[in-house]
Amino acid sequence: MANAEKTEWGLKLNRVRRNEMKAGEGRVTIKTTLQMLRANAAINSDDQRPLIPMAHGDPSPFPSFRAATAAVDSVVDALRSARFNGYCANSGLLPARKLLIKLTKSGEFSYLPNFLSGIYGRAVAEYISRDLPFKLSADDVHLTAGGKQAIHAVISSLAHPNTNILLPRPGYSTYDAAAALSQLEVRHYDLVPEKGWEVDLDSAKASADDNTVAIVAETARKLGLLVISDEVYDHITFGSKPFIRMGAFASRVPVVTLGSMSKRWMVPGWRLGWLVSTDPNGFLQKSGLLERVKAFFEVASDPVTFVQAALPEIIEKTEEGFFPKIIDVLRQDADIIFEKLKGIPHITCPNKPEGSMFMMVKLNMDIFGGIQDDIDFCVKLAKEEKVMVLPGSTLGAKNWLRITFGLEPSILEEALQRIKAFCERNTRKPL
Ligand SMILES: *Cc1c(COP(=O)(O)O)cnc(C)c1O
Numbered sequence: 336m337a338n339a340e341k342t343e344w345g346l347k348l349n350r351v352r353r354n355e356m357k358a359g360e361g362r363v364t365i366k367t368t369l370q371m372l373r374a375n376a377a378i379n380s381d382d383q384r385p386l387i388p389m390a391h392g393d394p395s396p397f398p399s400f401r402a403a404t405a406a407v408d409s410v411v412d413a414l415r416s417a418r419f420n421g422y423c424a425n426s427g428l429l430p431a432r433k434l435l436i437k438l439t440k441s442g443e444f445s446y447l448p449n450f451l452s453g454i455y456g457r458a459v460a461e462y463i464s465r466d467l468p469f470k471l472s473a474d475d476v477h478l479t480a481g482g483k484q485a486i487h488a489v490i491s492s493l494a495h496p497n498t499n500i501l502l503p504r505p506g507y508s509t510y511d512a513a514a515a516l517s518q519l520e521v522r523h524y525d526l527v528p529e530k531g532w533e534v535d536l537d538s539a540k541a542s543a544d545d546n547t548v549a550i551v552a553e554t555a556r557k558l559g560l561l562v563i564s565d566e567v568y569d570h571i572t573f574g575s576k577p578f579i580r581m582g583a584f585a586s587r588v589p590v591v592t593l594g595s596m597s598k599r600w601m602v603p604g605w606r607l608g609w610l611v612s613t614d615p616n617g618f619l620q621k622s623g624l625l626e627r628v629k630a631f632f633e634v635a636s637d638p639v640t641f642v643q644a645a646l647p648e649i650i651e652k653t654e655e656g657f658f659p660k661i662i663d664v665l666r667q668d669a670d671i672i673f674e675k676l677k678g679i680p681h682i683t684c685p686n687k688p689e690g691s692m693f694m695m696v697k698l699n700m701d702i703f704g705g706i707q708d709d710i711d712f713c714v715k716l717a718k719e720e721k722v723m724v725l726p727g728s729t730l731g732a733k734n735w736l737r738i739t740f741g742l743e744p745s746i747l748e749e750a751l752q753r754i755k756a757f758c759e760r761n762t763r764k765p766l
Contacts (some may be wrong), residue, residue, distance in 0.1 A: 358512070364729075365508050365725065365729055368729045369391055369725075371714070372390055372713060372714065372723045373386075375714050375715075375717040375718040376387025376423040378716060378718050379721075381647075381718070382721055384721050385534075385746075386722075386723065387559070387742070387746060387749065387753070388723050388739070389722060389723055389724045389725075389739045389742065390560045390724050390725040390739065392741060393603050394601060394741035395601050395603060397742060397743040397746070398743065399660075399661075399744070400601045400741065401528075402600060402601055402602050403649075403653045403657040405654055406602065406645075409645035409648040409649050410649075412647040412648075413642075419643075420641075421638070421640065422639070423637045423643055455643045455644065456473035456477070456609075457472070457476075458646050458650050458651075459476045459594070459609045459611065459650075460472050460473050460475055460476050461519070463476075463613070465581065466557060466578075466579070466580045466582075467580060467583055467613065468583060468586075471611065475612045476609055476610075476611050477610045477629075477632055478551045478607065478609055478638050478643055478691050479610055479632075479635075480606045480607070480635070480636060480638045480639075480644075481595055481597060481606040481607065481608045481638075482567045482593055482594065484608060485593040485594075485595070485609060486491070486502060486510060486513055486593060488631045489593065490510065490513040490517055491513065491517045492626075492628045493519060493549055493561075493624070494519040495519075496506060497546055498519060498520065498547070498548045499519065499520035499521065499522050499544075499548065500514055500520070500522070500548055501522050501523070501524050501539060501542050501547060501550040501560070502526075503523070504524065504525055504526065505730035505731055505732040505735065505737070506523075507730075509600070519548075522542040522543075523731060524538045524539035526723065527684040528695065528697070532686065545558060548561065550562055560588070561589050561618075561619070561624075562589070562590045563593065564580070564582070564590050564591065564592050564613075566581070566592055566594045567598050567608075567689040568690060568692075568715045569599060570658065571598060571599060571661075571662065571665065571691055572662075573665055573666035573685070573689060574690065580592065582611075585614055586615055586616055589612075589616070589618035589619050590612075590613045591611070591614075591619070592609075592610075592612075592613045593608070593610055593612070594608060594611065595607070595609070596649070598691070599658070600653070601661065605642050606638055606642070607639070607643065607646065607710035610628065612625060612628075626748070664744065668741060668742065668744055668747050669687060669688045669689075669694075670743060671740075672694065672740045672747060673687045673688070675732055675748070675751040678755065679754065679758050680699065680702060681698065681699055681702045681703060681762070682696050682697070682699070682736070683697040683699060684696045684697075693737055693739055694738050695732065695735050695736070695738075696736050697736075698736065701763070702763060703758075703761050703763060704762055704764055705761055708733065708735045709726040709727050709735060710726045713736070715757070716753075719760075720753040720756070720757050721753075722754060722757075723756075724738050725737040739744055
């Protein structure tokens, strides 16, 4: 019975840590919001219409976004070869990798080619380097279990007592959640809708101080800070502006580039991403950050071995037509949604999307009757029309919506009809 009086169970630290988390931060995630919306969409069992998912970015179920045949074949071949059923060496353990390369060359370990995970990292290094003025090597690359793990790796590696990070608002909430978990203080800077979501530099400058460790930015500028550049949507552009990697400016400011197969190859379920130090001057190495990143990956699970093994072929062999076809469908989708929203006065779209598959639109609350706010809108829309869109509050933008338009175009048209009907039903009556 010695334990009978023991009530803390050594979890005291844990409880204190949770209490230190700022209220609201890292609690409402996209995941929990999606669960809530899905539950609401299922309430009316008489409604036989298909659910239209526009709250998260996964177009993979739609025929227009089917994965490239060459990519699928590469994974199947890797799996069938039976050479990649084992563990993969941690991509951060350079000395171990070098030793293994040596042993393999000498024949001693020739039956373990999959331990040479560096060869897969090299494929990513070459892929990213295509858009950079300098060349990366496999040593700059950590393969990750999706873009999300890359976010966790960099955020937890940056967390020190009394430090903070600047995140965009609206932004991708995984950064906030990861920072809260690592007790890294989050400060937000605004993106300005009227200026094509450009960074509000004054708000970013005002938030930064001597304890600021990094800025997460898709459109980053000089603030004298390490830039974390989320390039999960690399090359998914269909407007007038070309895609430019933040790493192109890495000679002036150190950049950690995060990427993933999920969005460009339309295979989020394959869970393969990367964390790349795009840093020709070696700032990150000197700062000790890369040591911490390595330590993270020594503990973390590696991405699935056979998907890693297929990666060089996937990057090399994805059919020429695959990417332009995807871009064409997304451009068509952007046209459809932008035009149709013009016919719904309840919703303002400040910018026509020029990239990715998401857009932020504003709810004109004074036109609505019986709708409290963005969350109320999304819950009722899910329940009454079986259309899921993400409330902006999840991303720090109250009374905005984040809509994923990466759907089969015919389904997108159907969704917009349902949204229009819903808005018309919920219009404020004249007094
Ligand atoms: C989807 C997404 C990620 C996460 O990528 P996964 O490979 O699905 O983990 C990261 N950042 C942004 C901006 C995203 O949209």
